[in-house]
Amino acid sequence: MSDPYVPPAVWSPDTVSGGVFAGINRPSAAPRIEAELPRGQHQLQLYTLATPNGQKASIMLEELLEAGHAAEYDGWTIEIGQGDQFSTGFIAVNPNGKIPALLDLRGPQPVRVFESGAILLHLSDSFGAFGGRAAARAEVLSWLFWQVGAGPFMGGGFGHFYHYAPEKLEYPINRYAMEVKRLFDVADRRLQESRYLAGDEYTIADIASYPWLSAFVFGTAYGDAREFLSIQDYHAVDRWVREIADRPAVRRGRLVGRVTGPPEKQLRERHSPADFAGKDV
Structure with a gap:
């Protein structure tokens, strides 16, 4: 066991933390490289990566298209491991330097939308879709922001300390394992009494939560986290995840911005439905 860490009187970014993100993490939000973002022909430009947060936006856009809305978009990969999110162009769309980010060109002036929850709300409101009926609106928003807080x-909590941190430490792993299991229990209890999180209707609350919860259910999150956390015990979440996973728009949306795995599971750019031809959707 390593010696206990004693925080200095004043923290300095010169401290080496190690880990896979040590090369890109800095305590500054300023852009680091001069580079413009690409733009395609559509009025909606999505800048993303197929992480759970990134999948929320692409799934939402694909669901809108599946439902018949005029939501064609260009999807561009932002490779966060390479620092693409720190370009002047990306920071202009998202000053927080995180994916996903959306540029909406449908009005007289470009509208930037950043933070995944805000993107879902913006698209839901502007297209009048997946926001829940009026009586359920408060329930939809409550579950949407539950997920925004849970992610x-x-x-950053469990995933970092259990999987990415250069050293396994009992206290933070126990702390965040406890919280992830509590969050799964919250969702499981809710899904025992309703088909979807906000009730009987599929909404942005489900679109927001699905990428995160499904990653644990399918065992794609953080190595052996599914076994470590006994995710198989949350039967209602499992039922809900597998039902949503069968939606064609979800299968497409999860591919947008994916740069790992076999070629049929990757889609670095998305400009039309034809881009999914030959992909494992």
Whole structure:
């Protein structure tokens, strides 16, 4: 066991933390490289990567298209491991330097939308879709923001300390494992009493939560986290995940911005439905 860490009186970014993100993490939000973002022919430009947060936006756009809305878009990969998110062009769309980000060119002036929850709300409101009926609107928003608050515990908390940190430490792993299991229990209890998170209707609450919860259910998140957390015990979540996974728009949306795995599971750019030809959807 390593010696206990004693925080200095004043923290300095010169401290080496190690880990896979050590090369890109800095305490500054300023852009680091001069580079413009690409633009395609459509009025909606999505800049993303197929992480759970990134999948929310692409799934939403594909669901809108599946439902018959005029939501054609160009999807561009932002490779966060290479620092694409720190370009001047990307920071202009998202000053927080995180994916996904959306540029909406449908009006007289470009509208930037950043943070995945805001993108879902913006698209839901502007297209009048997947926002829930009026009586259920508060329930939809409550579950949407439940997920927005839960994501950092699952990724930045549990995922970092259990999978990415250069050293396994009992306290943070226990702390965040406890919280992830509690969040799964919240969802499981809700899904025992309703088909979807906000009720009987599929909404942006489900679109937001699905990429995160499904990653644990399917065992694609953080190595052996499914076994470690006994995810198989959450039967209602499992039923809900597998039902949503069968939606054609979800299968397409999960591919957008994927740069790992076999070629049939990758889609670095998306400009039309034809881009999915030959892909494993």
